[in-house]
Amino acid sequence: ILGRWGLTKGFGRLAAALSGDPKRIKATQATVWYPSARVVPALLAALKDKDERVREGVSKALELAIDARATGPLLAAMKDQDAFVRARAAGGLGQTRDTRAVEPLIAAMKDEDKLVRMSAAWALGDLADPRAAASLTAALKDSSDAVRAAAARALKTAGGPRAAGPLAAALGDKDTSVRKCAAEALGLFGDARVCEPLAAALKREPDAKVRWAMTVALARLRSPHAIEPLAAAMKNADPYIRSEA
Known part of the structure; x- marks a missing residue:
């Protein structure tokens, strides 16, 4: 009830209940209805709970509770020994839209844990700061x-224009998600110079979803250099690719 009402005087009880057994699960559920930055420190601490249901609920609550006022607690959590806490804190910093988080997130790109590095990359994309390029x-x-x-x-x-070359190289990555994301990014840059690597990658691409992303990217460039590969895409067996071409 405290969570649904969102009463500020109930904050202390909710925060205390997060560390109490067996009230932790209900308290976590309540914080989902209590989207206040004041509850962030208690939620971050609860990320270490032994119960998976509590950790999942806390993760959801964090997504709703974070705003610029949460930057301080989240930055502190970036130094936590628990990689899961660091990863959630990194993701939260992206939601704050606070540029103070950029440098700590750049540092987190060298974290030993891949989940932390991934979360930091997502957050840097959300912040859209060229310092992260x-x-x-x-x-x-x-x-x-x-x-x-x-x-x-x-x-x-x-990324900006300087990222075009490395992203073009990523079109040859062994992972389909990497190739797809690289193609999508190149299509947004509006640089006609990426037409050639996109067209070459499209010819050899085995995955249908990635081919679609490459076709969309070429179409978005609106370059004369994209006419030939798009014309070839019009003959593709996939109707979605033909429609984008």
Whole structure:
């Protein structure tokens, strides 16, 4: 009830209940209805709970509770020994839209845990700050497929023209998600120079979803250099690819 009413005087009881047994699960559910940055420190602490149901509920509550006022607690949580806490904190920092988070997130791109690196890449994409371009570009060579895909996605907003070359190279990545995200990013840059690598990648691409993304990217470029590969795409057996071409 306290959570649904959102009464500020109920905050202390909810925060205390998060550490109480057996009230933790109900308290976590209540915080979902209590989207206040004041509850963030208690939620971050509850990410270490032994009960998976509590951790899942806390993750959902964090998504609703975060705003710019949560930056301080989230930055502190980035130094936590628990990788899951660091990862959730990184993701939360992206939601704050607070540029103070950019440098700590760039540092987190070198975290030993791939989940943290992936979350940091997503957050940097949400913040869309060009300071992250170099770190995200380097992450296109990360050992984790998920991190490389997150970096390619983030470069859509944080990369800028200098990221075009590394993203074009990522069109040959072994992971389909990385290739798809790279194609989507290149289509947003509006740089006609990427037509050639996109067209070449489209010819050899085995995955239908990635071919579709490459076709969309070529169409968005609106370049004369894209006419030939788009004309070829008009003969593709996939109706979705033909419609985009």
